[in-house]
Amino acid sequence: MITTQTARLLVMALLSTSLLAACSKGGFETLATDGNSSQGSSGDNSGQDTPPPSVPSQFDKLDMNAYVGSGTYENEQVVALDKANNALLLYLPLPPGPFSSVYIDVPSAKGVKIQTVLDSQQKARVAVSIPLRLIVKDKVTLPPATTLPGGRALPMMPSGEYPSLALGLNQNSDNKIYLYMGVNAVGLFVESSFFPEYVGITAPIKNQAQTRTLGYFTIVPKQGSNKGGLFLSFLLPNDLAAIIDDHLSGIIN
Secondary structure: OOOHHHHHHHHHHHHHHHHHHHHHOOOOOOOOOOOOOOOOOOOOOOOOOOOOOOOOOOOOOOOOOEEEOOOOOOOOEEEEEEOOOOEEEEEEEOOOOOOOOOEEEOOOOOOOEEEEEEOOOOOEEEEEEEEOHHHHOOOOOOOEEOEOOOOOEOOOOOOOOEEEEEEEOOOOOOOEEEEEEEOOEEEEEEEEOOOOEOOOEEEEEEEOOOOOEEEEEEEEOEEOOEOEEEEEEEEOOHHHHHHHHHHHHHHHO
16 A cells, blocks of 8 residues: 555655656756747857947048049049058059069158059059158158249149159159158159150049049149159048048057
8 A cells, every 4th residue: 555655755756767867868958048938049150249349430431432523534543542551552554665663662751662663564653652641641851842943833733732742753763853842741753855845634533433523633844954743632621630640540549
């Protein structure tokens, strides 16, 4: 005869066996971490918080790839923004002739680099890299100049003195480079005997969206004994200069 005490022991044994069986089958589910107890674990991370996508900064959104707007050199890219290295890139075509690879690290203007390159169409160009801080923040210590060689006015540049430097590309060429660096304005002149007299043309340079004028491209004619050439005047609008200044201040601070 089963006593009351024996019956109780049998019931407890059966309950224990049921609980152990439930555990062995994974019967205890982990609640979702989002606080919704009605959702179980689905294994697809749909219930987990994910960080929102990063919003591009005003600097990241700058459109400063600029092209010649008209004339013989129409659609030639002459300006770019190297955002990774915080530098302005200026390009000018080189007159026809044998290509010579040149790389110059300008010690008197720290960070300025000049080199000759071949573009995708194998056309020779001179490329100048200028740290943005030298345009919007730091003063460049170079001999001042107000004109082109021979006293001609700087095409489409604000009046005033500009720290400048002159460099010969190589011993076998009469091409010379002149760089004029001011606050929010840079001039680049490639001097060459290739350009004749009476052929002076100026065209605007605009960003890819054609919404901003970032300077001018000028064919400078020969004048007397003074050689002609190509002149690029880069003019940084005040609102873009403010964005660059804020970006650089964030890096420095």
